Amino acid sequence: MTAVQPALPEEKSAEGSVDQRREFDRLIDADMRIEPRDWMPDAYRKTLIRQISQHAHSEIIGMQPEGNWITRAPSLKRKAILMAKVQDEAGHGLYLYSAAQTLGIDRETMFEQLVTGAAKYSSIFNYTTPTWADMGSIGWLVDGAAICNQVPLCRASYGPYGRAMTRICKEESFHQRQGFEILLELMRGTDAQKAMAQESVNRWYAPALMMFGPPDEDSPNSQRSMAWKIKRFSNDDLRQRFVDMLVPQAEVLGITLPDPDIKWNEERGHYDFGPLDWDEFYEVLAGRGQANAVRVARRKKAHEDGAWVREAARACADAQAAERMAS
Amino acid sequence: MNHSNHVVSTAITAESIADSSVVASEAVAQYALGLGDDALVLAHQLGEWIANAPELEEDVALGNIGLDLLGHARSLLTYAGTAWDKSEDDLAYFRGEAEYRSRQLFEQPNGDFATTIARQLIASVYFVALYRALSLSADTTLAAIAAKAVKEVDYHVDHSAQWLERLGLGTDYSHERMQQGLDAMWPFVDELFRADPFAADLEGVAVDPEPLRAAFDAKVPRLIVDAGLTVPTVSPAQGGGRLGRHSESLGPMLAEMQVLARAHPGANW
Numbered sequence: 318m319t320a321v322q323p324a325l326p327e328e329k330s331a332e333g334s335v336d337q338r339r340e341f342d343r344l345i346d347a348d349m350r351i352e353p354r355d356w357m358p359d360a361y362r363k364t365l366i367r368q369i370s371q372h373a374h375s376e377i378i379g380m381q382p383e384g385n386w387i388t389r390a391p392s393l394k395r396k397a398i399l400m401a402k403v404q405d406e407a408g409h410g411l412y413l414y415s416a417a418q419t420l421g422i423d424r425e426t427m428f429e430q431l432v433t434g435a436a437k438y439s440s441i442f443n444y445t446t447p448t449w450a451d452m453g454s455i456g457w458l459v460d461g462a463a464i465c466n467q468v469p470l471c472r473a474s475y476g477p478y479g480r481a482m483t484r485i486c487k488e489e490s491f492h493q494r495q496g497f498e499i500l501l502e503l504m505r506g507t508d509a510q511k512a513m514a515q516e517s518v519n520r521w522y523a524p525a526l527m528m529f530g531p532p533d534e535d536s537p538n539s540q541r542s543m544a545w546k547i548k549r550f551s552n553d554d555l556r557q558r559f560v561d562m563l564v565p566q567a568e569v570l571g572i573t574l575p576d577p578d579i580k581w582n583e584e585r586g587h588y589d590f591g592p593l594d595w596d597e598f599y600e601v602l603a604g605r606g607q608a609n610a611v612r613v614a615r616r617k618k619a620h621e622d623g624a625w626v627r628e629a630a631r632a633c634a635d636a637q638a639a640e641r642m643a644s
Numbered sequence: 645m646n647h648s649n650h651v652v653s654t655a656i657t658a659e660s661i662a663d664s665s666v667v668a669s670e671a672v673a674q675y676a677l678g679l680g681d682d683a684l685v686l687a688h689q690l691g692e693w694i695a696n697a698p699e700l701e702e703d704v705a706l707g708n709i710g711l712d713l714l715g716h717a718r719s720l721l722t723y724a725g726t727a728w729d730k731s732e733d734d735l736a737y738f739r740g741e742a743e744y745r746s747r748q749l750f751e752q753p754n755g756d757f758a759t760t761i762a763r764q765l766i767a768s769v770y771f772v773a774l775y776r777a778l779s780l781s782a783d784t785t786l787a788a789i790a791a792k793a794v795k796e797v798d799y800h801v802d803h804s805a806q807w808l809e810r811l812g813l814g815t816d817y818s819h820e821r822m823q824q825g826l827d828a829m830w831p832f833v834d835e836l837f838r839a840d841p842f843a844a845d846l847e848g849v850a851v852d853p854e855p856l857r858a859a860f861d862a863k864v865p866r867l868i869v870d871a872g873l874t875v876p877t878v879s880p881a882q883g884g885g886r887l888g889r890h891s892e893s894l895g896p897m898l899a900e901m902q903v904l905a906r907a908h909p910g911a912n913w
Contacts, residue, residue: 623698
């Protein structure tokens with residue numbers, strides 16, 4: 318992440334002059350980057366704040382389902398990889414919060430939005446992780462879907478976001494690989510291990526496909542984000558790309574994807590796949606998933622338990638600054 | 645000495661030891677096992693902070709420190725295992741509480757952030773002295789593990805010392821918590837510097853912990869006083885970790901750590 322001073326939006330220029338609007342459009346059309354001090358339409362700024370903070374929250378909440386297995390990882394090597402992975406997610410959250418801060422919102426406000434439910438995070442993290450194989454499924458399916466979503470974001474028109482995503486994507490591909498390896502090891506193992514892997518993939522497959530968001534015809538925000546080149550491909554295009562990637566990988570694993578309708582379509586040059594249960598998606602989105610309340614409560618508790626530590630750090634820094642001023 | 649000297653590498657890892665033909669002698673393995681357990685037990689507990697720390701930067705920092713220590717533990721346990729044809733995981737997951745050799749400081753539960761910082765400061769200053777001396781060991785594998793570790797634990801001291809200062813000088817409340825953290829951990833300082841029963845017959849190979857106390861005494865009390873805190877005067881605990889006598893918290897910790905591996909004996913992960 319490049320450290321950039323927050324560029325606070327100037328009230329007066331929200332509409333922008335003709336020249337400012339023209340310059341913004343020129344940069345977008347020329348596939349160039351918008352930087353924090355450039356003029357940008359308010360709606361563009363708001364869309365970015367919503368998307369980047371939601372992404373940051375997803376990284377932070379996403380630490381919990383995997384953090385659940387750090388203490389029980391079944392080998393020291395897996396324990397080390399899992400600790401590194403969950404720690405990477407905290408790092409991703411940090412880059413993304415920093416990117417959002419360049420748009421004039423502070424971390425404390427974003428945190429408030431998360432714990433009050435004003436800001437969303439990816440619904441996938443409201444699913445629980447009852448088995449070790451879920452560490453494999455999260456890596457392979459959830460991080461795999463995230464990569465399909467995120468690689469195009471490396472070219473997002475907003476500079477700090479695109480640059481943060483470039484770094485994040487490099488780490489995500491390591492995450493996906495380690496998830497695949499966990500499942501591969503299980504599928505080469507005992508009958509109990511194979512069953513554990515298959516059962517886990519059965520649970521995660523459909524929720525992972527729904528991570529791309531509702532079908533295009535039901536996704537009102539997508540069109541504008543595509544016009545602004547924040548988003549580069551539609552939800553359905555990305556979902557198709559993901560399924561096309563998964564099918565051959567599932568064959569290598571020897572795992573059955575839980576969808577009897579998956580079939581190669583010669584004419585389309587893609588795999589066909591069956592309908593998804595969008596009612597479940599909207600249920601989880603509305604807060605009625607397995608762990609919505611638990612995830613937010615846990616984040617809130619860590620934040621509140623740590624309040625005295627952050628306060629002490631601030632007090633100490635203030636005292637030292639005052640001392641330097643006096644001397 | 646019945647150990648071979650095949651591993652000489654600046655970037656020694658558990659994997660590179662396992663892949664080499666190096667075999668620890670019985671005595672060296674017994675010694676390495678104790679050091680490995682110390683690092684493992686502490687690493688495991690630091691892992692519990694990830695996603696629970698007071699700020700995201702500390703999720704990352706405590707996770708990093710835990711990962712470094714886990715790396716040390718893996719190298720030491722892998723090396724110890726070469727003597728008995730056992731893997732790091734055989735040793736970590738299939739020994740019971742009484743067979744663990746960890747010293748009791750490392751077993752103390754995380755408590756609040758100040759308690760963790762107190763434990764980490766004491767541990768890190770001890771590790772710096774230990775690994776600095778061990779990097780000169782006649783056993784080249786132990787020396788290589790220690791040479792790599794010493795650079796890492798040196799940074800861990802800085803992290804803890806900075807938090808000691810912030811919490812000691814920050815607010816009245818943080819000052820009180822930090823003092824309580826130090827008071828709670830101080831009884832376990834003594835044991836770190838008592839003779840290691842498995843180091844006795846390994847002159848030039850193992851490190852005698854007793855002389856390391858001077859470096860600790862020259863550093864830690866001064867840091868405590870500079871942070872406006874009081875050096876605790878509590879009585880030392882009896883100790884005995886190297887002989888399998890542990891704090892009550894170790895059993896539950898191992899039960900959690902080992903549960904999945906033990907449910908599938910012989911499985912690979």
